Amino acid sequence: MDGATVVDGAAAAGGVTADGERLAGTDAAFAVQRCREKLREHGARCTAPRIQVMGVLADHVGHLTVGEIHQLLVEAGGRLNISTVYRTVEKLTGLGIVHAVPGRGGEASYGLAGDHHHAVCSRCGAIEEIPGPQLARILAAAVKATAYRVESLIFSGLCPTCRLV
The missing domain is CATH 1.10.10.10 (Winged helix-like DNA-binding domain superfamily/Winged helix DNA-binding domain)
Incomplete structure (x- = not known):
């Protein structure tokens, strides 16, 4: 091919x-x-x-x-x-x-790397990208609090669809 x-x-x-x-x-x-x-x-x-x-x-x-x-x-x-x-x-x-x-x-899901983070639904597994600049202050606070080199953030919760169920 x-x-x-x-x-x-x-x-x-x-x-x-x-x-x-x-x-x-x-x-x-x-x-x-x-x-x-x-x-x-x-x-x-x-x-x-x-x-x-x-x-x-x-x-x-x-x-x-x-x-x-x-x-x-x-x-x-x-x-x-x-x-x-x-x-x-x-x-x-x-x-x-x-x-x-x-x-x-x-089972992992894959996407192109870039300046973004993720929200993952704990019920259905849906994944949404969150633009990096929107989380810049949170990322800086996480680095300061932990001394980690934080490369990505993954938020877990219920997506809008699962919240309705």
Whole structure:
């Protein structure tokens, strides 16, 4: 499968900047180029599986499990097996290009790394991104109180849908 095919089709709704931020309405070639730049910044090769996985994540608003990433790739005509998707996601996570959010039942969901944090529903597992600047004071207070190098915050609670149930 051509690596650009999935990215081109997936990126039409949004690419990624060099910082991993989503860009709505970017063209596919721009999105592919940004994915490649991000990999090169980390000294990583621009393999077809990496570009394909990043394309799926760039197109999807929110977070996906490895199984969901694999399913979207297959639906787009991809031939990657699920173990390749898993290894690719792990590599991209290790490079800091993708981040993992722990989910219900221990299965992580993945999204493109960027300046944001997460709210996770403790009942249904829904994940919402919270822009980093909105939490800057809280993050600074957490660092001061704990002396940790805090890289992300994950808030847990009930989403609006689950609160109605």
